[in-house]
Amino acid sequence: MLIRTILLILLFPALSAAQPLNTNGDFADATPGPVSGEDVAGWIIEVQSGSAEFEIVEEPVYASGHALKVTPAELGPDPWSLQVIADGIPVEPGQTYIYSVWARSESGGGTANFTVGNYDFQEYGRIGSSDVMLTDEWQEFTFTFTITDEETTIRAPIHFSFQSNADNPVYIDYLRILEEGAGILPPPVDIPLAEGKGKFLGNIYDQSQRMYFSSYWNQITPENGGKWGYVQPDSPDAFNWGALDAAYQLAKENNIPIRLHSLVWGNQQPRWMGELSDDPDAQLEALERWMLAVAERYPDLDMVEVVNEPLHDPPTAQADGQGGDYFEALGGAGETGWDWVLTAFRMAREIFPETTQLMTNEYAILSPPVSTVNRYLELIELLQAEDLIDAIGVQGHAFSTRWAVSEMVEHLDILGETGLPVYITEMSLDGNPNRSPTMTQAVSDENQLEAFKRIFPALWEHPSVEGITFWGWRPGMWRSDAEAYLVREDGEERPAMEWLRQYLENYEPAEPPDNDSDDPVNELQVRQNYPNPFVNETLIAYYLPDDSNVNVTIFDVLGRRVITLVNEAQEAGEHEVIFSAGQYSGLASGFYVYRIHAGNMVQSRAMILVKQ
Numbered sequence: 001m002l003i004r005t006i007l008l009i010l011l012f013p014a015l016s017a018a019q020p021l022n023t024n025g026d027f028a029d030a031t032p033g034p035v036s037g038e039d040v041a042g043w044i045i046e047v048q049s050g051s052a053e054f055e056i057v058e059e060p061v062y063a064s065g066h067a068l069k070v071t072p073a074e075l076g077p078d079p080w081s082l083q084v085i086a087d088g089i090p091v092e093p094g095q096t097y098i099y100s101v102w103a104r105s106e107s108g109g110g111t112a113n114f115t116v117g118n119y120d121f122q123e124y125g126r127i128g129s130s131d132v133m134l135t136d137e138w139q140e141f142t143f144t145f146t147i148t149d150e151e152t153t154i155r156a157p158i159h160f161s162f163q164s165n166a167d168n169p170v171y172i173d174y175l176r177i178l179e180e181g182a183g184i185l186p187p188p189v190d191i192p193l194a195e196g197k198g199k200f201l202g203n204i205y206d207q208s209q210r211m212y213f214s215s216y217w218n219q220i221t222p223e224n225g226g227k228w229g230y231v232q233p234d235s236p237d238a239f240n241w242g243a244l245d246a247a248y249q250l251a252k253e254n255n256i257p258i259r260l261h262s263l264v265w266g267n268q269q270p271r272w273m274g275e276l277s278d279d280p281d282a283q284l285e286a287l288e289r290w291m292l293a294v295a296e297r298y299p300d301l302d303m304v305e306v307v308n309e310p311l312h313d314p315p316t317a318q319a320d321g322q323g324g325d326y327f328e329a330l331g332g333a334g335e336t337g338w339d340w341v342l343t344a345f346r347m348a349r350e351i352f353p354e355t356t357q358l359m360t361n362e363y364a365i366l367s368p369p370v371s372t373v374n375r376y377l378e379l380i381e382l383l384q385a386e387d388l389i390d391a392i393g394v395q396g397h398a399f400s401t402r403w404a405v406s407e408m409v410e411h412l413d414i415l416g417e418t419g420l421p422v423y424i425t426e427m428s429l430d431g432n433p434n435r436s437p438t439m440t441q442a443v444s445d446e447n448q449l450e451a452f453k454r455i456f457p458a459l460w461e462h463p464s465v466e467g468i469t470f471w472g473w474r475p476g477m478w479r480s481d482a483e484a485y486l487v488r489e490d491g492e493e494r495p496a497m498e499w500l501r502q503y504l505e506n507y508e509p510a511e512p513p514d515n516d517s518d519d520p521v522n523e524l525q526v527r528q529n530y531p532n533p534f535v536n537e538t539l540i541a542y543y544l545p546d547d548s549n550v551n552v553t554i555f556d557v558l559g560r561r562v563i564t565l566v567n568e569a570q571e572a573g574e575h576e577v578i579f580s581a582g583q584y585s586g587l588a589s590g591f592y593v594y595r596i597h598a599g600n601m602v603q604s605r606a607m608i609l610v611k612q
Contacts, residue, residue, distance in 0.1 A: 022156065023088075035055065046082075050072065051074045055071070092147065093150055097147070101175040102175075105134040105165070111160070112161075115156065117155060122149075124148075158172060193218075198509030199466055200256070201467070202256075202468070206223045208476025208477065209472055209477065217473075219259070220251045220259075222261060226244050226294075228264070230243070233271060257302035258301060258303070266309075274317060280329035302355075305360065308360075314327050359390060361425050365394045390421075391421045393422075395426040396459065425469050431496075448494065457533070457591070474486075486500070529541075529605065539578055546599065551598075556590075588609075589608075590608070591608055592609055
């Protein structure tokens with residue numbers, strides 16, 4: 001059967017508040033205590049072999065405060081012998097549905113298998129097998145499925161395996177089967193926000209973020225689907241390409257760039273790589289097979305993060321067992337201090353086509369201290385010396401953007417000196433950064449709006465930044481609990497999204513003059529000021545086609561004159577003037593406009609002042 005999107009593991013509530021088709025998915029109608037058989041309305045509880053205890057317990061995940069706890073007592077020969085089944089769910093042929101369930105295990109580890117199917121258990125969708133590990137934190141598991149036969153009612157069974165984790169109870173809660181798109185408002189305009197703006201504005205693609213994706217974004221990054229630890233978690237011979245396939249297909253259908261996240265990252269690697277730690281040659285061979293498999297299956301990747309977070313998360317052994325432990329196989333620190341990164345990039349350069357940009361990705365680059373930026377720069381320059389890197393990734397989560405905008409701009413300036421394009425790879429700006437349970441929606445909206453006004457223009461308009469990717473925009477994103485999403489569960493745009501839409505509608509990318517033309521330029525040309533944003537001084541340049549009386553004036557956003565910089569006759573040709581904002585103590589940070597009036601020609605451009 002057609003499965004349009006498969007397993008995606010998210011960290012916070014995701015789906016619309018529309019009414020689910022199944023009943024009692026949050027166990028609200030169940031009485032706490034031991035249960036079996038059909039004691040719980042809407043559910044069937046079965047043990048095919050062995051024995052187990054099923055119990056409704058108080059777990060405050062949702063309003064009902066109930067969850068189902070499954071504890072094995074005696075394991076049978078079948079590792080998937082314990083199951084609960086959400087039964088009698090109405091569906092329509094040809095309709096696409098969303099499946100969502102929350103689960104955790106008591107001490108981490110253990111597996112569950114989530115499925116939907118007809119009454120003969122012909123499957124329409126599946127999530128979970130030995131490669132899906134539960135943790136001790138609640139996670140949401142979702143997928144979409146389409147009914148293709150003449151079915152009117154389906155089941156949703158959940159199987160549990162305790163073979164390797166017999167003393168570790170599993171909890172489930174909040175199972176929902178929803179009609180795709182139910183209760184979600186469409187966007188007001190069906191055109192990507194940054195269409196025609198000279199830079200891309202992208203987002204992650206996963207189950208919770210897929211609705212109306214192409215109506216907002218013109219670049220795509222799979223959040224988890226491209227990580228090695230996701231694609232090959234348990235076996236070098238088994239690949240889980242589903243999530244990456246879906247993102248790649250959407251990118252090609254809409255002719256938008258796609259970035260792979262990521263080939264090497266110490267924080268999410270195949271568990272089996274650690275088992276090869278006594279054979280570094282085998283580890284390098286496995287890494288090469290992984291890169292070759294990606295390059296063969298996705299020949300038109302636009303950007304590839306070869307190494308994610310090299311400053312913080314090298315692929316070494318970790319206490320949670322998730323580290324691949326092949327740091328030394330790549331060369332360790334070596335003579336350069338970064339031999340392992342250089343080796344990974346050399347492999348990628350050999351394997352991926354010239355059209356694919358190879359890049360790094362790192363956090364804590366926008367925030368102090370500047371020494372972190374300089375350390376990142378040291379690595380980038382080593383890669384540049386061998387022509388191994390094509391772009392620089394800088395994460396922009398809220399915790400990295402709570403500093404002075406001037407510092408962020410300074411750090412981007414440092415990286416921009418390399419001549420490489422810079423991408424803001426993971427941007428999220430919170431409305432409720434401290435996750436206060438008493439904060440009102442209005443206050444959260446205002447907090448997020450002010451953060452966008454302060455931060456986004458400085459990053460977007462930086463001359464070295466060629467694209468920004470948000471790390472989610474709908475509830476279900478990584479920082480949902482900090483209210484970083486841009487639309488609500490029903491699709492209504494928050495004020496920050498409304499502001500962003502208006503800002504980009506008014507944004508006009510600077511167009512460089514056609515210096516290759518032999519024809520004389522016969523019109524006034526006003527360059528974008530540089531630097532922009534600026535802290536103290538900025539250079540304003542313009543070209544006069546004829547001798548003219550020239551007036552260069554600075555205005556604030558309300559149209560009030562701040563100062564006239566030039567008011568004189570000037571000869572035809574190139575001209576420059578410095579605006580020294582530091583001389584005017586009353587100027588606040590924000591947008592300003594410079595207008596150049598030459599003869600009967602007038603042009604204006606916006607600029608951003610950032611006060612220390």
